[in-house]
Amino acid sequence: MKLINKRVLVFIAVCLLFGGCNTEKKESVLVMEQMQKETPEDHKIIIYQMMTRLFGNTNSTNKPWGTLEENGVGKFDHINDAALKSIKDLGASHVWYTGVLEHAVCTDYTKFGIQLDDxxxxxxxxxxxxxxxxxxxxxxxLAIDVKNRKAEFMSLVKRTHDNGLKVLIDFVPNHVARAYHSDAxxxxxxxxxxxxxxxxAFDPQNNFYYIPGEPFKVPEGYTPLGDTSFPTKDGKFDENPAKVSGNGAAVSQPSVNDWFETVRLNYGxxxxxxxxxxxxxxxxxWEKCRQILAYWAEQGVDGFRCDMAEMVPSEFWGWVIPKIQEVNPEIIFxxxxxxxxxxxxxxxxxxFDYLYDKVGMYDSLRAVMENRQxxxxxxxxxxxxDLDGVNNHMLRFLENHDExxxxxxEFAGSAIKGRPAMVVSATLNSGPVMVYFGQEVGEPGRGESGFGGDDGRTTIFDYWGVPEHQKWVNDHKYDGGQLSDEQKELRAFYKQLLNVTKNSEVFKTGKLYDLQADHKNAEGFNADRQYIYIRYTGKERVLVVTNFMGESVSPSINIPEALIKEMGxxxxxxxxxxxxxxxxxxxxxxxGSKLEIPAYGALMLKF
Incomplete structure (x- = not known):
């Protein structure tokens, strides 16, 4: 594999440099082996993701399967200057407005010329x-005036830019709604x-895949909207021939576990x-998707989070991304x-500029946070x-709309337990970092919302209020006026960490030295529950020690002489x-120096 080959080459080079890697040079070689090989680059953007329809909603009714009128919905205009200033103050550089594009809903907008969804x-x-x-x-x-919805979004884009933030939206390339139709x-x-x-069934110039001769059937056992009613709820959907579902289910009657509400796009x-x-x-x-991306780039969007990008061939991305960069050279994917x-x-x-680091760092951090066996x-x-060579390109996070x-x-049971993991996510490498709205005040995602259920996630399918986040919203003052002291302390932690991370050269371009191996036998250090490393440049060094335990610890800190010399x-x-x-x-x-690390906390020592 490419990354392993790089490491082997570096090891050989080190051996030659130090005279064949004899025992006298073992410590120097070890230092090199514990250092990240790739050249650090400044990719330290901070993304604040919000579910746009939930962010500014102050309605606290939260009736399961509630309508827009019953449970309320956040609007573009609710994301005012006060909100954006607070997000900027938290340390964000980009806002990902999730769910902006028109999608299928069970709310009647036919009086505005919008087709009623099934x-x-x-x-x-x-x-x-x-x-x-x-x-x-x-x-x-998301619009106060439905007829003026596009203008309200463009006002939000301008307001975001005026507050020194950049705009990200979703691009969903793999599939579209079953009843896709653009009237705009x-x-x-x-x-x-x-x-x-x-x-x-397949033609390279078709946009969809088909099941000729077979009409679509609604999945057996699917009961939309629970026990509530809706004009188009009749167990039928007119589609003949049936199209292949978004996840690739090539059957005319997909299961309830398939992405049956969507159809897969055909990229050849x-x-x-x-x-x-x-x-x-x-x-x-390819060409239709290029037109879509170019359209939004021309509207001032600064980047796209691309849903399930690996289900679309890399050849398409390599073709389209440079074309969109011609519209805006600074745009990110x-x-x-x-x-x-x-x-x-x-x-x-x-x-691509950045990739999700879910199956690597997120999964590993979560396992330690949950103290799994x-x-x-x-x-x-x-x-x-394992990621050496692409660490700069990995987007780290502890929460998003899927998690x-x-x-x-269902996760850690306490927002405080996220502090050491957030420090590692933000400072271990030079890539981007993301937080999800409400994470910074300890939102637990509790409540039976409807289709979203009660599973520890904040629903993306239902009209809903987000209770702990609403305390920070505080009737659109966005000042945290209703937060508890503990929540204010948590948000202050996120604010300090994210701003230090974004503004410190050492976390943007500094080298990484992993000290974990040097502490496997260190007094008071539990290598399963603490993690330690140094980031450094020629002018700045920061020792980071994190503690995933519920009590403070005072380990003996050991920094090898070879590393001390390497740092000058x-x-x-x-x-x-x-x-x-x-x-x-x-x-x-x-x-031998002992340092006290707080419970579920960290030390970040600049020296």
Whole structure:
């Protein structure tokens, strides 16, 4: 594998440099082996993700399966200057407005000329934000004046930029809503499927895959909207021939566990046949997606989070991303991806700026936070080493709309337990960091919402209020006026950490030295429950020690002499600033200095 080969080459080079790697040079070689090999680059953007329809909603009714009128909905205009200033103050550089594009909903907007959606192919009353029904329009739920919805979104884009933040939105390339129809597309644009030959299961120039001769049937056992009613709830949906579902289920009656509310887009790969690729001439879907991305780039959007990007061929991304960069050279693309074996492909060939680090760092951090049997902080070392060469491109997070809330009983049960993991996420490498709205005040995602259920996640399918987040919203003052002292303290932690991370050169371009191996036998150090490393440049060094235990610990800190020399220092006492608290302290640069690490906390010592 490419990354392993790089490591081997570096090891050989080190051996030659130090005279064949004899025993006298063992410590120097060890120092190199514990250092990140890739050259650090400044990719330290801080993304604040919000579920846009929930963010500004102050209605606290929270009736299961409640309508928009009953449970309320957040609007574009609710995200006012006060909100954006607070997000900027938290440390964010980008806001990801999730669920902006028009998607299928079970709310009647026919008086505004918007087609009524069929409840039998909609998940939840508010609908999935990943079942897009018009790529050139925005969700009418989010507008105060539905007829003026696009202008209200553009005002939000301008307001975001005026507050020194950049705008990210979703691009959902793999699938669209079952009843996709754009009534807002530019005159020169044709709809997906408009010119398809529906008699063929696959054609490279078709936009969808078909099941010729078979009409679509609603999944057996699917009961939309629970026991509530809706005009189009009748157990039927008119689609003939049936299209292949979003997850690739090539059956006319998908199961309730399939992405049956969506249909898969065809990028010239014969997924219903032999899997062959047909990319010449350029498939119709490629060009239609380019038009969509260019449209929003021209509207001032600064980047796209691309849903399930690995289900779309990397050849398409490598073709389209440079074209959109011609519209805006600074635009960024983030891939939702879960296959580590494809990381290099989607960076090198696909031209993505950043990839999700879910199956590596998130999963490893979560296992230690939950204190699972066999879980160990030592595994964090393996994670960054496995990613050596792409660490700068990995987006780290502890929460997003797909994952359970840290404070939920299904995860850690307490937001405080997220503090050491958030420090590792933000400071271990030079890549981007993301927080999800409400994470910074300990929102637990509790409540039976409807389709979203009560599973430790904040629903993305239902009209809902987010109670702990609403305390910070405080009637759109966005000042945290209703937060408890504990919540204010938690938010202050996030604010300090994110701002230090974003503004410190050492976390943007500093080298990494992993000290975990040097502390396997250190007094008072539990290598399964504490994690320790140094980030450094020629002018700045920060020692980071994290503690995943519920009590404070005072381990003996051991920094090898070879590393001290590498940093241009000498053994002895140094004065340090603790970056999370601003306190000053003194410790021994070498071996044996004891430092107290707070329960579920960290020290970040700049010296």
């Amino acid at each position: 409840a039998d192919v909609v998940k939840g009353r508010a609908g999935s934000p990943y079942a897009i029904k018009d790529y050139y329009d925005v969700n009418p739920d 597309k530019p005159e020169n644009v044709k709809d997906f499927g408009e010119t398809d030959n529906t008699s063929l 790969v014969d997924h219903v046949g032999d899997g062959t690729k047909h990319f010449e001439p350029v498939p119709s879907t 983030i891939a939702e991806i879960y296959n580590p074996n494809a990381y290099n492909e989607y960076i090198d060939q696909g031209k 066999g879980a160990s902080a030592k595994h964090f070392t393996k994670v960054w080493k 359970q809330r840290i404070a939920s009983e 220092l000498t053994v002895g006492k140094v004065k340090a600033e603790e970056l999370l608290t601003g306190k000053e302290l003194e410790f021994e640069l070498g071996k």
